[in-house]
Amino acid sequence: MAAPGETRQETASVRNEFALERYRYILQQIHAVNENAHRFLTLYQTLATALVSAALLLFVGYQKWDLAPDTARGGVIGLLALVTVVAAFTSILIVVGALNWLDYRNEECDITDEFVGPAFRKRPRPGNFLRWYETYVLLFILVSVITMWLIAALFLLPAMR
Incomplete structure (x- = not known):
């Protein structure tokens, strides 16, 4: 039979191991979220290029x-x-x-606050948001859609008579 001190030590060890695995998972998810933004931008660029090319082909x-x-x-x-x-x-x-x-980063901060020390990670x-590349991807998408509509409204559609 294990002594009471050993049980607490084993529980703390299991808890620490669980926290470490959760921390690894959170870091992996943060990485995946960052990669997904690039995938989504690629998806938009590909589909927008194909659809606008089809519109120009129709115009010509x-x-x-x-x-x-x-x-x-x-x-x-x-x-x-x-x-x-698509946009x-x-x-x-x-x-x-x-x-x-944001959720994963806050959870990461919760874990590091508890296991490393308060305010280990800001x-x-x-x-x-002005420092996030997602902001500029969204601005690019917005500007490109507005530009496409303006070009169509000002040049393409009036020329189709």
């Missing part, structure tokens, strides 16, 4: 294909609407990823 070839201008305009608008949906979906995934990152501050 609608007369050769004997399409009515209204049909071609509707196709260009539909393709830009799809780009907008919105990508933006939502990036925002959710940033919120997950807690993330949402006010630092």
Whole structure:
């Protein structure tokens, strides 16, 4: 039979091992969240390029294909609407990823506060969003969608008569 001191020591050892494994998991999840933002940007760039290329191809070839201008305009608008949906979906995934990152970082700070010492790691501050690359990815997506719509509204659609 184990002495009472040994039981407490074993419990503390198991607790420390569990905390270490949880800490490793949190660090792995933080890394995955960071990588996902790049994947989402790649997804947006690929789909937006394909859809805008299709819209430009429609603009250039609608007369050769004997399409009515209204049909071609509707196709260009539909393709830009799809780009907008892809942009919105990508933006939502990036925002959710940033919120997950905040949760994981706070949990990381909780573990290090308890096992290493208070304030070992500074807690993330949402006010630092200007330093997050996700902010600039979202700005890129927003600016690119607005630019696509403006180019279509000012140049492509009026030329399809």
